[in-house]
Amino acid sequence: MNTNKASTVSLLAVTAFLAASFLTVHASIAAEAYDADQYGPQEPIVWSTPTKATFNHQHHTMDAGLACDACHDEIFTMEQGATEKAGDFTMKSFKEGKYCGSCHDGSTAFDSATQCGSCHSAPENPIVFTYPVKAVSFEHSIHVKQGGLACEACHKEVFAMKKGSIEEAEQTGADAEDKREYLEKLHNKYCGTCHDASQAFGYLTRCTVCHIGVKGYSALQGGDQKKEENGESKH
Ligand code: HEC
Ligand code: HEC
Ligand code: HEC
Ligand code: HEC
Ligand code: HEC
Ligand code: HEC
Known part of the structure; x- marks a missing residue:
């Protein structure tokens, strides 16, 4: 035994x-000996419009065992950038089963409505909101690396994955009496969904941590400041 x-x-x-x-x-x-004839180009395919996304042949052919004709030429032509020009290379199309979404539907491969970070990467530089006056700084690294937050924590419901979206959606123009309400709403809807003194410091307590001001903004711009000043109208 x-x-x-x-x-x-x-x-x-x-x-x-x-x-x-x-x-x-x-x-x-x-x-x-990575064989490009057998597995497709080794260099990742990177798109930059409307946002940045990356595709890797190796993951699909060598690792997942797909043949070239799983994608070429019905879903994608063999030309980097061709799909970008089609005008409907979007998450919505994927949801409808087009392009990456013909497999990334949660059954053949992971659902494209999840794991944003597998295909997209967070910007390295801080995002600075400057409308209407005071600069607010947002750093991905603090949230993603230090805070350990998944992209979906913000990019599913709170923020669009596109710089300038809040500023486009929230134009002030409010009368004085509405201002307080407007501001509460503005903060609650965005950063305040976490910065509510429970998940992260409350927005009512430490204004200047986010509102770095004109001076903070200039310091952040550093070497680029001169260029920026020349490009913008003088006050
Ligand atoms: C899972 C899907 C998929 C599979 C499988 C696949 N490809 Fe691709 N391939 C793509 C995508 C996406 C592009 C970029 C198309 C675009 O940007 O419009 C591309 C582009 C290419 C390009 C053009 C690269 C350039 O720089 O212009 C070549 C060459 C290519 N593929 C060869 C292959 C070969 C060879 C195979 C099989 C060994 C293969 N592909 C399998 C998705 C795939
Ligand atoms: C023909 C089917 C098919 C298409 C089309 C396809 N994929 Fe995939 N993809 C797969 C499979 C299968 C896997 C491996 C299983 C999984 O990860 O769910 C995979 C895995 C991945 C991974 C994870 C790789 C890793 O190992 O970390 C990424 C990222 C990815 N695909 C991106 C894309 C992008 C971007 C597109 C569109 C440009 C795309 N895929 C189109 C089938 C496909
Ligand atoms: C399987 C890969 C993949 C996953 C997962 C994925 N994306 Fe995408 N995404 C792409 C590709 C490819 C494009 C089109 C090319 C581009 O814009 O660079 C794109 C485009 C976009 C765009 C611009 C076009 C549009 O649809 O408005 C946004 C915004 C976006 N993705 C957000 C997200 C968010 C948020 C998530 C997570 C919930 C996510 N993506 C998950 C591959 C992916
Ligand atoms: C704590 C919230 C938060 C998390 C987590 C987060 N983001 Fe963002 N992201 C933002 C905000 C805020 C913006 C700017 C939106 C605006 O200007 O309206 C943004 C914008 C972006 C943009 C657009 C940049 C540009 O120049 O247009 C990309 C790409 C992006 N995020 C990718 C990611 C990826 C990938 C992850 C996960 C690795 C991630 N984000 C995690 C809050 C977050
Ligand atoms: C999904 C939740 C979430 C959202 C949304 C979010 N944050 Fe955060 N943030 C955190 C967490 C968690 C931390 C780290 C813990 C802490 O500092 O309380 C953090 C930390 C920070 C810090 C660093 C604070 C310090 O002490 O250095 C700043 C600045 C910040 N966030 C700004 C923003 C801004 C600006 C927005 C909106 C554009 C935003 N955050 C949206 C969760 C979030
Ligand atoms: C967690 C980050 C965060 C904190 C903390 C925060 N805000 Fe904001 N605030 C924002 C963001 C993001 C916007 C919208 C971006 C813009 O309008 O430039 C904004 C917009 C504003 C605006 C309208 C735009 C402007 O710059 O004039 C005012 C006024 C404002 N905040 C006041 C405050 C006050 C007062 C406090 C403290 C009681 C505070 N905020 C705390 C993130 C924050």
Whole structure:
């Protein structure tokens, strides 16, 4: 009984060892000789309009085992940038089963309405809101890296993944009596969904952490400040 068990265990160990070394050898051969004819271009395809997104052939052909004709030429032509020109290369189209969404529907592959960060990356530089006057600074790194928040925490309902969206949606023009209400609403709807003194510091307490002001804005611009000043009208 005991001997049997022991030999089963060692057999398993040997099998595991063989499997592991096979995989290692296999992986190192593959890494040395990536064959673009077999797997498609090695360089990732990167789109920048309307937002930045990345596609990797290797993940799809070599890793997921898809043949070229799973995508070419019915879903995508073999020309980087072609789809971008079609005008409907959007998340909405994916939801309708087009382009990436023909597989990324939650059954063939993960749903494109989840895991935004697999295809998109957060901007490195702070986003600065300047409408109407005071500068508000938002840093992705504080929220994503330090805070450990998923993209979806903000980009599903709170913010569009496009700089300038709040400013486009929220134009002041309110009379004096409505101003307080407007401001509460403005803050509550956006940053205040978390900055409510429970999930993160409350917006009613530390205005200047977000509102870095004209001076803070200039400091942030650093070397670019001169260029910016030349481009903008003088007050
Ligand atoms: C899962 C989908 C998918 C599969 C499978 C796939 N491709 Fe692609 N391929 C794309 C996309 C997306 C583009 C970019 C199209 C665009 O930007 O409009 C592309 C573009 C290309 C391009 C043009 C690159 C350039 O820089 O212009 C080549 C060449 C290419 N694919 C070859 C292949 C080959 C060879 C295979 C099979 C080994 C393959 N592809 C499999 C999705 C795929
Ligand atoms: C023909 C089907 C198909 C199409 C079309 C397709 N994918 Fe995929 N994709 C897959 C499969 C299968 C996987 C692996 C399973 C999974 O991750 O759910 C995958 C995985 C991925 C991953 C995860 C890779 C990793 O290992 O981290 C990313 C990112 C991705 N796809 C992006 C895209 C983008 C962007 C597009 C459109 C330009 C696209 N895919 C179009 C089938 C497809
Ligand atoms: C499977 C890959 C994939 C996933 C996952 C994904 N996207 Fe996209 N997304 C793309 C591609 C490809 C485009 C079109 C090309 C571009 O704009 O660069 C795009 C375009 C966009 C655009 C601009 C066009 C439009 O639809 O308005 C926004 C905004 C966007 N994505 C937001 C998101 C958000 C938010 C999530 C997560 C809930 C997400 N995406 C998840 C691949 C993906
Ligand atoms: C705590 C909230 C929050 C989280 C989490 C977050 N974002 Fe954002 N993101 C924003 C805000 C705010 C904007 C600017 C919206 C505006 O100007 O209206 C933005 C804008 C963007 C833009 C557009 C930039 C431009 O120049 O147009 C991209 C791309 C983006 N985010 C990607 C991501 C990705 C990818 C993740 C996850 C890795 C992520 N974000 C996580 C809040 C967040
Ligand atoms: C999804 C939740 C969420 C949203 C939405 C959100 N934040 Fe945050 N934020 C956090 C968390 C969590 C922290 C880290 C904990 C803390 O500082 O209380 C943080 C930290 C910060 C910090 C750093 C504070 C410090 O002490 O250094 C600033 C600045 C900030 N957020 C600004 C913003 C701005 C501006 C917006 C709106 C454009 C925003 N946040 C939207 C969750 C969020
Ligand atoms: C968590 C970040 C955050 C905190 C904290 C915060 N705000 Fe804001 N505030 C914003 C954002 C984002 C906007 C909208 C962007 C814009 O209008 O430029 C805004 C807009 C405003 C505006 C209208 C636009 C402007 O700049 O004149 C006023 C006034 C304002 N906030 C006052 C305050 C006051 C007073 C406090 C403190 C009691 C405060 N805010 C705390 C993020 C914050």
